[in-house]
Amino acid sequence: MYTIVKHTHLTIILLTFVFFLISFVLTMKKSDAANNKVLKIGPHILYTLFILTAAYMVVVNPLNLYPFVNGWASSKLGGFVLYVLSVTFALKWAKSNLWRFFGLISAIFWLVMSARLAYADRLKLKGAPEDANAYVDFVQQMTAAIC
Template identity: 75%
Template sequence: MYMIVKHLHLTIITLTFVLFIINFVLMMKGSDKVNNKLLKIGPHILYTLFVVTFIYLVTVNPLNLYPFVNGWASSKLAGFVIYVLSITLALKWAKTTLWRIVGLISAIFWLAMTARLGFADHLKSKGMSEDVNAYIDLGQAMLANIC
């Protein structure tokens, strides 16, 4: 059951990103399709499902990784929150094209950083607080890959 929910969780993340990109492109083009009901309600439904699957994965995880206890899990949660805030900046708060693009780049960066943390097994077992240098190296490597 854990693996099914984990894959559902990853699928939800992918769908939120796809809907964000579609909504962003339509907004930049000035299309009336931005007001489509699916594009308005869909992300909220996906975020709710994301939180439900997140809670399930945290409660039954085999490595006992809990937010606010383990640095890795806390970083994943913080990355998701900043990702959602970046999407909100790009789609709602920004009034100029420049800030919308800043929101887009920020959302892509935080999604990539959070995804990269998911594959950082050495950080899962040690915890961020015990291996700060590994986290810094990870951040530098992500920036180098993006730039």
């Protein structure tokens, strides 16, 4: 079940970024299609699903990676918040195309930084039970085998 939720989580991330890029291009062109109901409501639904899948993975994960308790999880949460703020800045708050482009670059930056953090090599926890560190080793080996 965890694997299904994780892949759903990753798919949701991709979809939110695709929605953002489509909305960004339409906003830059000053197209009326930027006000399409699907482009306005879709990202909110995806963000809700993103948060639900993330919460599930945090609760089920044997490493106890809770936000505000573990620096890794707090950094992931902060990256998500900054990504959403960058998207909002690019699509709503920015009044010129230069600032919208700055919002695009900022959103891409925070998305990439969060992705890099998700695949961090040094996720082992000091003082964690041996089975938790064995789990980290297993996940890293599986990721290396797939990639």
